Amino acid sequence: xxxxxxxxxxxxxxxxxxxxxxxxxxxxxxxxxxxxxxxxxxxxxxxxxxxxxxxxxxxxxxxxxxxxxxxxxxxxxxxxxxxxxxxxxxxxxxxxxxxxxxxxxxxxxxxxxxxxxxxxxxxxxxxxx
Numbered sequence: 001x002x003x004x005x006x007x008x009x010x011x012x013x014x015x016x017x018x019x020x021x022x023x024x025x026x027x028x029x030x031x032x033x034x035x036x037x038x039x040x041x042x043x044x045x046x047x048x049x050x051x052x053x054x055x056x057x058x059x060x061x062x063x064x065x066x067x068x069x070x071x072x073x074x075x076x077x078x079x080x081x082x083x084x085x086x087x088x089x090x091x092x093x094x095x096x097x098x099x100x101x102x103x104x105x106x107x108x109x110x111x112x113x114x115x116x117x118x119x120x121x122x123x124x125x126x127x128x129x
Contacts, residue, residue, distance in 0.1 A: 011079075011091035012102035016110040019078045025051055025116055035076040038068075038101075040090040041108070045082060049118040049126025051111060059086045062093050077101040082108050082128065 014022070024033025039050050040059040050056065055072050059081070068077075077094055079101055081087040087103035094101035104110070108128045112118050120126035 011088065011095050013088075013105050014078065014102050016104055016106055016114045016116060019080065019104045019111070020114075020116050022076070023051075023053070023078050025053070035078045036072045038072060038077045038079045038090070038094075039108075040079055040081050040086050045108075045129045047121040048129035049108070049112070049120055051080070051108075052117050052119050054080070059090050062090050068094075068099070078104060080104040080107055080111065084110075 019025075019037065022033070022035040023037040025037070037051050037054040039046060039054045039056050040062065041050075041056075042058055042060070043056075046056045055069055057066060057068065077091070077099055079087040079091045079094065080103070081090070084103060084105050084107045087107060091101040091103040106113075108118070112128045118126040118128060
């Protein structure tokens with residue numbers, strides 16, 4: 001049985017709190033942590049701020065056929081972008097390839113607003129660009 005809620009005909013969707021629980025982030029770290037948080041924003045957005053331990057593969061690369069890094073292979077994926085639009089597209093692509101993927105409603109904007117950690121490319125305090 002899938003750990004993700006499914007929408008009608010599309011990938012499942014989760015809140016930022018559910019995403020944090022499933023990826024082992026923030027106060028919700030006790031809620032599982034077996035999924036990989038996959039950030040599909042562009043490189044400049046990633047450098048400005050992303051969740052710690054997230055894996056970065058831009059949507060444009062996925063759409064062009066790029067594969068997933070080894071750490072994300074054969075694991076559930078929680079896909080995030082800035083607001084939730086690109087992550088929904090990426091989750092569709094990944095599901096079509098056979099991955100178990102869900103997108104995060106509200107994206108990194110919602111993640112940061114919920115007080116979840118955001119780091120920049122150097123590991124300092126990041127911002128959502």
